[in-house]
Amino acid sequence: MSLPLYFGWFLLSPVQNKVRCTSMDFLKTLDTLEAFKKYLTDFTGKPEKEVDLEQYFQAKGPLHCTTKFCNYGKAEGAKEYAENPAVKEFYSSVFELSLSALFVTPRTVGARVSLTEEQLLLWPADAETEVEPATSLPLGSRAHVTLGCAEGVEPVQTGLDLLQILALQQEGQQPETVEEMELGSLTYYGEGRWWLKLREPICSPACFSSFYG
Ligand code: A2P
Numbered sequence: 225m226s227l228p229l230y231f232g233w234f235l236l237s238p239v240q241n242k243v244r245c246t247s248m249d250f251l252k253t254l255d256t257l258e259a260f261k262k263y264l265t266d267f268t269g270k271p272e273k274e275v276d277l278e279q280y281f282q283a284k285g286p287l288h289c290t291t292k293f294c295n296y297g298k299a300e301g302a303k304e305y306a307e308n309p310a311v312k313e314f315y316s317s318v319f320e321l322s323l324s325a326l327f328v329t330p331r332t333v334g335a336r337v338s339l340t341e342e343q344l345l346l347w348p349a350d351a352e353t354e355v356e357p358a359t360s361l362p363l364g365s366r367a368h369v370t371l372g373c374a375e376g377v378e379p380v381q382t383g384l385d386l387l388q389i390l391a392l393q394q395e396g397q398q399p400e401t402v403e404e405m406e407l408g409s410l411t412y413y414g415e416g417r418w419w420l421k422l423r424e425p426i427c428s429p430a431c432f433s434s435f436y437g
Pocket of ligand 1: 230378
């Protein structure tokens with residue numbers, strides 16, 4: 225059996241454009257906010273330097289939500305995942321993903337995906353890697369779409385950034401800044417971590433499939 229680089233849900237074309245536009249609008253607005261400028265050094269390292277977030281992050285490849293990174297069979301559990309009856313049954317089926325939040329850190333920009341019970345059948349049990357602060361997060365917490373990475377940052381970082389923000393939320397850390405935006409409420413979790421809970425989650429049709437590269 226030839227195993228892919230990864231399995232995941234691939235957003236269908238029209239919704240890819242919608243998500244990209246929403247993300248661009250968010251980045252365009254975020255870097256003009258006084259609240260963001262106050263913490264600009266998180267991104268620039270220097271107080272007076274400006275940042276254009278649309279240029280700061282680069283996107284590559286089709287928009288997708290990785291379920292299992294297989295690395296052509298070299299990743300642990302890859303074969304077992306491919307043999308899971310749910311994976312075989314749902315392969316090439318279209319699902320409705322719910323993108324419920326956008327998040328930005330100095331490394332990545334992404335969208336959180338809130339999975340349904342049925343979608344969780346395709347979620348591997350070992351995806352929720354330990355992050356700081358250490359806490360146990362529910363299955364599916366790492367589900368996301370990478371929308372862009374800063375120079376030199378690999379996409380795998382997006383899921384780790386998401387887990388870290390969720391761990392801070394679960395710990396009860398009070399966000400430092402809350403601002404109401406047209407898209408939803410924006411909160412700041414320190415160290416350049418911004419979280420926008422969307423007023424209206426984006427409903428994204430996506431095909432469960434795999435990528436060979
Ligand atoms: P993500 O799912 O956050 O976008 P690459 O291009 O670096 O080979 O990665 C291909 C895809 O697999 C990307 O979508 C990436 O991250 C995801 N990915 C890469 N490495 C891992 C990993 N170790 N664990 C989980 N997902 C990974």
